[in-house]
Structure formats: C-alpha cells, structure tokens
Amino acid sequence: MFIKTNRNGFSHGVSSEITDRCVYEGRRDLIKLLATGVAGAAMTSWASREALAQTAGQTLKPGKLAPLAGGKSNLAGAVTMEKVTDYKDASSYNNFYEFGTDKSDPAKNAHALKTSPWTVEIEGLVKKPGKYGLEDLLKLSAQEERIYRMRCVEGWSMVIPWVGYSLSELIKKVEPLGSAKYVEFVTQLDPKAMRFVDSPVLDWPYVEGLRMDEAMNPLTLLTFGMYGEVLPNQSGAPVRLVVPWKYGFKSGKSIVKIRFTDKQPLTAWNKAAGNEYGFFSNVNPNVDHPRWSQATERRIGEDGLFAKKRKTLMFNGYEAQVGQLYAGMDLKKFF
Numbered sequence: 001m002f003i004k005t006n007r008n009g010f011s012h013g014v015s016s017e018i019t020d021r022c023v024y025e026g027r028r029d030l031i032k033l034l035a036t037g038v039a040g041a042a043m044t045s046w047a048s049r050e051a052l053a054q055t056a057g058q059t060l061k062p063g064k065l066a067p068l069a070g071g072k073s074n075l076a077g078a079v080t081m082e083k084v085t086d087y088k089d090a091s092s093y094n095n096f097y098e099f100g101t102d103k104s105d106p107a108k109n110a111h112a113l114k115t116s117p118w119t120v121e122i123e124g125l126v127k128k129p130g131k132y133g134l135e136d137l138l139k140l141s142a143q144e145e146r147i148y149r150m151r152c153v154e155g156w157s158m159v160i161p162w163v164g165y166s167l168s169e170l171i172k173k174v175e176p177l178g179s180a181k182y183v184e185f186v187t188q189l190d191p192k193a194m195r196f197v198d199s200p201v202l203d204w205p206y207v208e209g210l211r212m213d214e215a216m217n218p219l220t221l222l223t224f225g226m227y228g229e230v231l232p233n234q235s236g237a238p239v240r241l242v243v244p245w246k247y248g249f250k251s252g253k254s255i256v257k258i259r260f261t262d263k264q265p266l267t268a269w270n271k272a273a274g275n276e277y278g279f280f281s282n283v284n285p286n287v288d289h290p291r292w293s294q295a296t297e298r299r300i301g302e303d304g305l306f307a308k309k310r311k312t313l314m315f316n317g318y319e320a321q322v323g324q325l326y327a328g329m330d331l332k333k334f335f
Contacts, residue, residue: 084147085158087227089301094234095152096253097201098187098194105196106234112193113254115238124184124260127175134238138224140173141165145228146221148244150251151283151316157297162242163225168216176212176260183215184208184265185241186257202268208252209265209279210243213325219244219318223251245318247281278335282326285312287335 096106099113118134147161171183189205191197197204214220221242224231231237236253243250249269259265269277276290285295296309315322326334 082149082159085160085299086301090158090160090226091232091235093156093158093300095248096234096236097199098189098197098204098206099234100196101199101201107232109195110233110237112195113188113190113233113237114193115233115254118238118256120239120255121257122170122174122260123257125177125180125262126260127177128173130174134224137170137222137239141169143224148219148221148242149316150242150244150248151297151312153247153249153277153281153289153294155292155294155297156300157310158300161227162221162223163228164221164223164242166218167220167222167241168218170222170258171216174260179262180260181212182261182264183210183212184257184259184261185210185252185255186259187252188254188256202272205256206252206268207265207271208241208250209267210250211264211325214243214322217322217325219321245283245315245322247283249277250281280326280331280334282331282335283312283316284314284331284335286314287332 092107093103094106095103096110099106099109116134120132120134120137121130122132123129143163143165145161145163147159149157149159151157185208187206187208188194189197210220221244223236223240223242224238226232226235231240236251239255240253241251241255264279267277267279269281270279283294288294295312297312298307298309313319
C-alpha cells in the first residue's frame with residue numbers, strides 16, 4: 001500500500017503505519033525476465049474463480065530466468081502495512097478480456113502474445129512525438145518497486161509490488177503542449193494472439209484515459225514488472241499503466257500508443273456502459289455500481305467468499321495523495 005522514495009520529495013504513509021521491510025528484501029537483486037504463459041483450469045462461478053487463485057500448483061514461477069535488457073533497477077525502500085498478495089494469486093486471477101472474460105482465461109491464453117520487439121507511439125499535442133522501443137522507455141528513469149493496493153470493481157482487491165517509474169517522467173520527456181488536457185492510452189490489438197477480440201463485449205482496441213493532472217501525479221506508474229520480475233503476459237506485458245486510487249480497469253495493459261489531446265477520451269468501458277463505468281472511475285465507497293455495492297471488498301487469497309469483508313477506503317486509501325485533484329467536484333456525478 002505504501003512506498004517510500006526520496007525522489008522529488010514525495011512520500012507515502014506515516015511512520016506509525018509502516019512495518020518492517022524484510023518481507024520482500026530478498027527479491028530485489030535484479031529485474032528478471034518471466035517466461036511464457038501459465039496453466040489454469042477454466043472456472044465460471046465466483047467461488048471457483050477464487051479457488052483457482054488459491055491453488056499454488058496451477059501458477060508457478062518459471063525455472064529459467066534471465067536479466068531484463070536495458071534500464072536500471074532501484075528497488076530499495078518498498079514497505080507495506082498489509083500482507084502482499086501471493087504471486088500465484090495475482091498472476092492467475094486477471095481481467096484481460098482480449099484473452100477471455102473469465103478470471104482464469106488470461107493466464108491460460110496470454111502466452112500467445114508476442115511482446116518483443118515492442119513499440120509505444122507517442123502522438124498528439126506534444127513537442128516530441130515519436131516511437132519508443134521498450135528499451136528506450138526503460139532508460140528514461142530508474143525503476144522502483146512500489147507496493148500498491150489495487151481494487152477491482154466487482155469487490156475484490158490485491159496488494160501488489162509493481163516495478164516501474166512515475167508516468168510523469170515520460171510525459172516531461174515528450175513535452176506536451178499547453179493545450180493538452182488529457183492523456184489517452186491505446187492497447188495492443190492482435191487478433192491472432194488475442195482470440196477474444198472478435199467478441200462484442202467491448203469496442204476494440206481497448207482505450208483508457210486520464211486527465212493530465214492525474215497522469216502527472218507521482219502515484220501513476222508506467223509499469224514493466226511485478227514482484228521483482230518482468231510482467232507476465234496476463235498482467236499486461238511488456239508495459240502497462242497502474243493507477244492505484246482508481247478501479248483496476250483504468251490501468252491499461254500492453255500499451256502501444258499514448259496520445260495527448262484537448263478532449264476527454266472516450267474510454268472502452270465508458271463507451272460500452274457509461275451508466276456503470278464513468279470516465280474517472282475513482283474508488284468511492286459512496287457510489288455503488290448499479291449491480292453491486294462498492295462499500296466493502298474482499299482480498300484475493302484470503303479465504304475467498306468466506307473472508308471477512310473490509311470497508312472500502314476513499315480513493316482506495318490514497319486520499320491524502322490524490323484527494324486535492326478532485327476538490328469541488330461532485331464525485332457522484334463525475335464517478
């Protein structure tokens with residue numbers, strides 16, 4: 001949930017809420033390359049999906065790991081007051097509809113995605129548009145491990161150590177024009193690897209967007225790894241967005257284009273069901289989804305449907321860091 005970093009004077013949490021950092025100290029020697037997909041049984045009920053997340057045998061780290069080419073690693077100082085979700089749970093319980101709508105589908109199917117070579121195109125209202133290879137993005141800033149609480153709109157949550165750097169580093173590099181008010185993220189569309197993009201669930205490719213001040217907030221992470229390793233395909237390899245105070249679907253996976261615009265982007269879920277998924281999509285326990293309450297949540301990997309529910313925190317617990325972005329806004333209208 002909390003990180004400590006001296007960069008730009010930005011800090012998170014208070015000392016009374018921070019516990020010893022020994023939990024993940026042994027995993028920070030270097031960022032490693034994760035091999036291709038993992039196995040998992042297809043299940044349909046919520047109870048079965050949660051059972052999948054709790055079965056260690058179905059999602060194992062690969063035996064062969066290699067260093068990630070390019071970039072630097074600076075993973076010191078990550079601490080948390082909460083138990084970090086097990087890797088096996090975080091990597092087997094995913095929303096990535098291009099690979100299937102069941103939580104277990106991405107782990108089974110995402111191995112088909114080719115993540116190298118990879119290019120992210122920067123376009124729109126910027127002084128320095130262009131195409132950036134993955135190695136170029138990695139060299140922009142030293143990477144950090146940040147342990148963030150992530151919230152799924154259906155009422156589930158995880159605590160994940162992400163590896164990346166603040167998106168603001170890239171934004172400053174490309175120098176957006178003063179007229180740029182929003183940042184749009186377009187994700188990969190590969191019908192051969194992503195067999196479910198012919199489904200009518202969403203209008204493909206998947207598109208997400210942030211207001212410029214949201215994108216510039218230090219918490220917003222351009223992400224290349226998790227648990228000290230390169231992102232597995234089902235988690236959004238090779239580069240994704242992480243916005244911890246918003247619902248998980250705002251964190252676009254497998255990004256191929258970043259566009260700066262003066263108009264609010266029409267995002268995938270807002271376009272598909274605007275009455276259920278607003279543009280801002282901030283975690284707000286006072287605004288229910290039309291089909292379920294958002295007031296409580298369950299942590300993935302903690303006894304499933306029988307786990308005691310937690311109260312959902314405003315802005316997912318990051319109100320002190322991001323609340324000022326929405327001062328004066330009607331958060332029930334702009335949900």
